[in-house]
Amino acid sequence: MNAISKPRVFSRGSYSEFVRINNILRSETVGGALLLAATVVALVWANSPIAESYFNLRDFKIGPESLHLNLSLGSWASDGLLAIFFFVAGLELKREFVAGDLRNPARAIVPITAAVGGVILPALFFVAVNWTAGPEVLRGWAIPTATDIAFALAVLAVISTHLPTALRTFLLTLAVVDDLIAIAIIAVFYPGEMNFGFLALAILPLVAFTWLVQKRISSWYLLIPLAVATWALVHASGVHATVAGVLLGFAVPVIRSAKRGGPDAGPGLAEHFEHVFRPVSAGFAVPLFAFFSAGVALGGVAGLKSAFTDSVAIGIVGALIVGKFLGVLGATWIVTKTTKATLDDGLAWIDVVGLALLAGVGFTVSLLISELSFGDDSPHYSHAKVAILAGSLVAALLATVVLRIRNRHYRKLAEIESRDDDGDGIPDVYQQG
Structure with missing residues (x-):
């Protein structure tokens, strides 16, 4: 087989997928800016003379005790609002594999393998650093495993990079996949006190929700109560409630039914729900979670010194910066060496280096797992929270240095690729044979 017929890693996708991904990127970029603002406000407030008011607000409890929902506002954010985030992640991942460019196994294998590598290597790095620290400390092994979609894409927007859409799609898919791996880790390794009765009851509203959406019924007054009931019962069962969001997302059909015109009749229900709920997730749920979770009293220079002499913090920072980088880059390299895949024309390994560094921006799920790991x-x-912030910041800065170097090169290419000489509304580069 000659080089021309080999599958290309990071090759250009279809134009429809290009448009859809760009819309997602714009939404997540705005969400990343709000996420950053919420984090700064939380840190400033938690280290101000009125810090007590922040912690009182975060720990204020509300909700019915009889339903196991008398939770603090911080818990409502992590258990409730993040379920919306993972619902959107479930919709996105299912659509990618059912109707997106990743339904092609040759395309899917790269971000999936990279995501797995980006989970395994950071976990091993953390364990290696804390091997002799005892089982209590080792509970934090999963903290550095997830890439934050909103923050990573916000970094891309801030540095004004003109990275090819295929690379940005790779980052988006990698982040979604390793977030879902992380939530699977939460379900298996960080359960609360299990109540299998509530877990069995959760199946009933989930099945009803699934039946309705499979019938393409999108009435909010039917679906939202069933979704809330599923979430509440999963929460009461001891399984982390965000798992309910993923299950509900997977239940939604991606392709239109034959009665409604079939696959060629326009967006399906999953894409419709994603369009509705992504702004809620990126613009409200995740920033509010960050506001309640990122507020940590640093304790001045002495407090920072104490944090960074803790093997937990050292393990997290190293795992985010080194472990993520080696995991993502190494897994991608292995795919190209063990299969017939090669990098697409015009791309260089330095592009993958920058992306692998950017994958070390962990935040939302990392903060969530830190709360589950340590009381x-x-x-x-x-x-752990200080380390997550520091490691993510360093990873973002290193990625910025690398990607800025490539920025000028891709800006020139973008000017050429945006030409539409035949005036049909689709760039000519997508119509080449």
């Missing part, structure tokens, strides 16, 4: 009374709890 409020553990000193590792605040140290």
Whole structure:
């Protein structure tokens, strides 16, 4: 087989997928800016003279105790609002594999393998650093495993990069996949006190929700109560409630039914729900979670020194910066060496290096797992949060340096590729044979 017929890693997708991904990127970029703003406000407030008011607000409880829902506002954000985030992630991932460019196994294998590598290597790095620290500390092994979609894409927007859409699609898919791996880890390794009765009851509204959406019924007054019931019962069962969001997302059909015109009749229900709920997730749910979760009392220079002499913090920072980088880059390299896939024409490995560094921007799910790993009374709890912020910041800065170098090159290419000489509304580059 000659080089021309080999499958290309990061090759250009279809034009419809290009348009859809760009719309997602714009939404997530705005969400990333709000996420950053919420984080800064939380950190400033938590380290101000009125810090007590922040923690009182975060710990204020509301909700019916009889339904196991008398939760603090911080818990409502992590258990409730993040379910919306993972619902959207479930919709996105299902659509990618059913109707998106990743339904082609040759395309899917790269971001999936990279995501797996980006989960395994950081976890191993953390365990290696904390191997002798005891089982309590080792509970944090999964903290550095997830890439934050909104923050990573916000970094791309801030540095004004003209990276090819295929690379940005890769980052988006990688982040979604490793977030779902992380939520699977949460379900298996971080359960609460299990109540299998509530878990069995959760199946009933989930099945009803699935039946309705499979019938293409989108009435909010039917679906939202069933979704809330599924979430509440999963929460009461001891399984982390965000798992309910993923299951509900997977239940939604991607392709239109034959009665409604079939696959060629326009967007299906999953894409419709994604369009409705992504702004809620990126613009409200995730920033509010960050506001309640990122507020940590740093304790001045002494507090920072204490944090960064803790092996937990050292393991998290190293895992985000080194482990993620080696995991994503190494897995991508292995795919090209063990299969017939090669990098697409015009791309260089330095592009993958920059993307692998950017994958080290962990935040939302990392903060969530840090809360599940260590209790409020553990000193590792605040140290882990400081490490997540620091590691993500360093990874973002390193990625910025690399990607800025490539920015000028791709800006020139973008000017050429945007030409539409035949005036049909589709860039000519998508119509080449």
